Every structure is written in C-alpha cells, then in structure tokens.
Amino acid sequence: MTENETTAPPARLRALLSWQANRVNVLGSRLTGTRMPATGRADFAVLAALEEYGPLSQADLGRQLGLDRNTINGIATRLDEAKHILRATDAADRRRNTVAITPLGQRYLDQLQTATDRVQAELAAPLSKAEAAQLQTLLGKILDTHPGLPS
C-alpha cells in the first residue's frame, strides 16, 4: 500500500474562488507567522492606514480596512501600549479617538514591511512578474466592488 497518491484537492474545490482565497490566505498566514509576531498582520494594516491617510478616528480606520470598531479597538489598544500610536480624544468631537502613528510606530511599520515583502515574494514565487501583477489587479477588482464592512 505504498501507492502514494498525489494530494490533489478535489476539482469541486479547486473551481471555487472562495476556497482558493481561503487556502492562499492560510498559506500567507503561515509564512507570515515565520517572519513576524502573530499580531503583525493587523498591526501592519492599521499602521499603514495611519501613515497613508494621516490621523484617523478608530471608526474611520475600521471603515477603510474593512474591520469593525471592535477589532480596531483591540489593535489600537495594543499599539497604544507599545507606543506605536498615539490615542487622544478629538477636541472637535469628543466621541472620537484620534489615532496617529508615532516615530516608533513608523519604525515598526518599516520592519513589518520588509518582513512582509519576503513573505510576498515567497508566496508569489511560482508566478512571473506579469502574472503576479495581473493577479493583484483581478483581486483588486473584486475587492473594489464589494462592501468592506459587514454592517
């Protein structure tokens, strides 16, 4: 019984975009775990948003990242304790927490970026540069036309 059948996923699954996305996500998650702390993915997302768009409220952060206020709050608390962001109640609207990236956070973001780059290269290794670009375009098309938030 040494008939080592190739472990090919069933055709019904290979045909599913959602299943493929799931597996690639798991793959990326595993690779990410080898290069950075487990919380690095979420941290990277929040810090990247703050760097590109400047200070934001937590709710706005959630809207731009497709995460709800709940998740953002947890990430923000962690980043705040690590001095990677600065949290302050907005004077104009005291309901809001204005969140800004700190210089320390910027350094942390850069570290995460280099680690992430290696993961992306490893993940997209079987693809040519043109193919990787096209894949990014196609996935972007899907994400652009679907609501980011569940509500």
Added chain:
Amino acid sequence: MTENETTAPPARLRALLSWQANRVNVLGSRLTGTRMPATGRADFAVLAALEEYGPLSQADLGRQLGLDRNTINGIATRLDEAKHILRATDAADRRRNTVAITPLGQRYLDQLQTATDRVQAELAAPLSKAEAAQLQTLLGKILDTHPGLPS
C-alpha cells in the same frame, strides 16, 4: 465634515497578495454565511473529497484538503451524526477510520454546491468570464507549488 472620503484601503495593503487573499476570503465567508449553515464550507470540502476520490481514511482526507487530523475529526464527527458520512474502522488496518459518503450526504453535497455556485457568481461578478478563469489559474498555480499541510 460631510466629506465622505472613499474607503480605499491603503496602497501598502492593496499591494499585498496575502492581504487581498484574506479580504476575498472574508468576503466569501460572509456571502457563504448568507446561503448555508456556518459549517457548510468545511462540510463541502470533506464531502467533495469523498465523492471524487471514494472512501478515505481521516488522515488521507486531511492530507488532500490541507487540514490536519484534528479538524477532520471534528467535521467527520458532525457529518457522521447527521448520517452524511459513514465511519467504519478499516478491517485491513484497524488504526484507520474509513469514511464514505452516504446517499443522504450526497444530497447534502448537491445542496451545498448550488448554494456555493451562487456565492461564486456573486463574488466574481465584477470579472469577465475570461478574467475569472485566469484568476482561478493563477491562484491554482500558487496552491500547486506550496505544501498543503503545516507539518
């Protein structure tokens, strides 16, 4: 302050294949949740494998789906209780549980398939047929050249 900025994800994230895969996966998961029970995704994977490859041991199932024995055991227990599969200790190797799909399970699989088809159509709506096919090819290339299991 009615300047409703478009909620575009930061460029640093849009450039990441792993981020895109994560978001598409979440998107697919949400859509799936509207059409079938939450456990439908895992059930579909296991039943599809059994239908395509015939009876398998739980460990073999895990190897073909990229899930570890642990997860498979949970799914199999649930499917067994629902009479969707039949679990029996292999006579040739009494360590193994040979798992086979039942007629009832086949009907369940077909139901999940139709629900899944609608989700896929909704997910790939912004893409042309050719684009969707190419996306599937590119993701398949990545999955083919990466190990399915963590061990």
Added chain:
DNA sequence: GTGTTATCGTTGGTTCAAACAACGTTAGGT
C-alpha cells in the same frame, strides 16, 4: 519473537479573526 519506531484516531487546549449585542457618552436634527 521482542523491542523500536511510526501512524492513526481522539481529546484537550490555545490563539486569532470575525461577528453580534449592549452600554454610557456625545453630536446632530427636529
């Protein structure tokens, strides 16, 4: 044969992400 190694199913536990509900606080609209 006997002992070692490996596989399998199972149980239990940990971590993370996603989603929902509820509360007090604050703004905005009427």
Added chain:
DNA sequence: ACCTAACGTTGTTTGAACCAACGATAACAC
C-alpha cells in the same frame, strides 16, 4: 427638549488553525 445616530468600550460567541499528548495498532529492526 426630545429623538436618533455615531463613537468607544466591554463582553461573548463562533469557526479556523495549530500544538501536545494519549492509547491503540502496524511496520520494521534485530
């Protein structure tokens, strides 16, 4: 002044992925 809505926060739930360990069984070495 009233009602509605948004915000931050806390808590809970669910599913997925992963790791560690155990008894049972099998395969292999000697």
